[in-house]
Amino acid sequence: MTNSFRFRLTLWWVGALAVLLVLFSLGVYSMLAGSARERFDATLRAAGEVTALSVNHEIEEHHGRTEGEASIGLVLQTMHRVSFPRQSIVVFEGMRQVAAKPGIEGLDTVTPGLAVGFHGNGAYRIAVFETAVPALRSKYTIVVSQSVRTLEEELAGFRRVLYWCVPMGILFASIGGYFLARRNLAPIVAMTDEVNRITSQNLHQRLAVANSKDELGRLAGTFNELLERLNASFDDQRRFMADASHELRTPLSVALTAAQVNLDGGPRTTAEYQEALRIVTEQLRRLKRIVQEMFLLAQADTGGFVPVVSSFYLDELIQEAVRAARIIGDPLGVRVVVEGLEEAPISGDEGLIRQMLLALLDNAIRHTPAGGRVTVGLVREEGTWRVEVADTGTGIPEEDQPYIFDRFYRANKARTRAAGGAGLGLSIARWIATLHKGTLLLTASSGEGTVFTVRLPGVGGEEATPR
Numbered sequence: 001m002t003n004s005f006r007f008r009l010t011l012w013w014v015g016a017l018a019v020l021l022v023l024f025s026l027g028v029y030s031m032l033a034g035s036a037r038e039r040f041d042a043t044l045r046a047a048g049e050v051t052a053l054s055v056n057h058e059i060e061e062h063h064g065r066t067e068g069e070a071s072i073g074l075v076l077q078t079m080h081r082v083s084f085p086r087q088s089i090v091v092f093e094g095m096r097q098v099a100a101k102p103g104i105e106g107l108d109t110v111t112p113g114l115a116v117g118f119h120g121n122g123a124y125r126i127a128v129f130e131t132a133v134p135a136l137r138s139k140y141t142i143v144v145s146q147s148v149r150t151l152e153e154e155l156a157g158f159r160r161v162l163y164w165c166v167p168m169g170i171l172f173a174s175i176g177g178y179f180l181a182r183r184n185l186a187p188i189v190a191m192t193d194e195v196n197r198i199t200s201q202n203l204h205q206r207l208a209v210a211n212s213k214d215e216l217g218r219l220a221g222t223f224n225e226l227l228e229r230l231n232a233s234f235d236d237q238r239r240f241m242a243d244a245s246h247e248l249r250t251p252l253s254v255a256l257t258a259a260q261v262n263l264d265g266g267p268r269t270t271a272e273y274q275e276a277l278r279i280v281t282e283q284l285r286r287l288k289r290i291v292q293e294m295f296l297l298a299q300a301d302t303g304g305f306v307p308v309v310s311s312f313y314l315d316e317l318i319q320e321a322v323r324a325a326r327i328i329g330d331p332l333g334v335r336v337v338v339e340g341l342e343e344a345p346i347s348g349d350e351g352l353i354r355q356m357l358l359a360l361l362d363n364a365i366r367h368t369p370a371g372g373r374v375t376v377g378l379v380r381e382e383g384t385w386r387v388e389v390a391d392t393g394t395g396i397p398e399e400d401q402p403y404i405f406d407r408f409y410r411a412n413k414a415r416t417r418a419a420g421g422a423g424l425g426l427s428i429a430r431w432i433a434t435l436h437k438g439t440l441l442l443t444a445s446s447g448e449g450t451v452f453t454v455r456l457p458g459v460g461g462e463e464a465t466p467r
């Protein structure tokens, strides 16, 4: 439960609300209690002031202590009836009680000795005033007190309301918040279920997008894009598997047949066995090459290939590749020539670049009829080396051109199967160029021939070619 986002969301929201409510209640309560107590004291002060005025007035009016003090008693009685029914008022001269307001509970709490000011003893609030009586050359002490019971009861009532309302508010907010969170998170739960139903078998399924503009819609959209990519790469994998097994099957069948035919029936001549072994070896060599190429591509895909980088001269490597190509070209009547080589220092994986050059030369020779020519050129171009492999061959049909760099793709399948590879040569060659921050492009192809162009950054490496 504590792991549920809904629960934590509710908890946070309720926590925040609780803190807010408690602070707010404390604030309101202390303001209210403060002002109630102030009003309470103000009434006591008013009673004291009125009494002080009356004391002086009555003494002066009656020209004598006895009559004056009696009259003060009458005034206090009137005050009791008219404006201060709940307050006790006692007037002292020293410790002698001069007059008192009648019929009031708690008069006994009134203490003559208290200092001027406000005092509280828990049950009562007592205010002490002094007033000079010039006519008698004396000083009277006025003590006003009132029970705080009503005030405290009122405040306690208010506190009770808060004690109930705050927890109830938090409780209702929690319940409401929980259901609200549940409602708001329901689409996520639904989406989780939807995603759970997607497996490699139904990768083409997509999540429903209610509103593509809100956060959930964008999440679903992102998910769908991910599914799109996954689906595409799954399709690639499936196609690769199908193509690979297809490519491996042919040489295997050929080798198997050659071996089987010679084992069945009677004994054969040495020449017949030699021929069979020649066929088997040739097919095994072809299988070995296909498996090597597939392995290289697999490494390329997982990023697991670590190039062996060294510095060397590209022109020397081209010379070497051309010598190797002539071994295939000469018997086929295809001349391989080199044009305008200059000294070309470069850094990269020599083995890979050799493989790329051989793949291009091999293609060029195999698609050029006898009497044709394959030309290799190398020129410097804005900090990069441009290698061109041109032939005078049959060209690549226009409809095949976009696909020749795809894995296992072969134009004119039937015709080139025996001679060419498994259709991996160009995809590997392009990967090699890209690995070296270069490019490999088909720059021209027609009935007169084909040109492939490789661009590789020169030494320094920073000046990678523009794509």
Ligand SMILES: Nc1ncnc2c1ncn2[C@@H]1O[C@H](COP(=O)(O)OP(=O)(O)O)[C@@H](O)[C@H]1O
Binding pocket: 359, 363, 364, 365, 367, 391, 393, 394, 395, 396, 404, 405, 409, 410, 411, 412, 416, 420, 421, 422, 423, 424, 425, 426, 427, 450
């Ligand atoms: N120089 C070229 N002339 C004509 N066609 C070519 C040439 N180079 C490549 N191709 C076409 O591109 C296809 C893919 O080449 P590649 O990937 O090397 O595969 P493979 O050589 O195994 O057939 C070839 O089958 C061929 O049809």
Ligand SMILES: [Mg+2]
Binding pocket: 359, 362, 363, 420, 421, 423, 425, 426
């Ligand atoms: Mg090839």
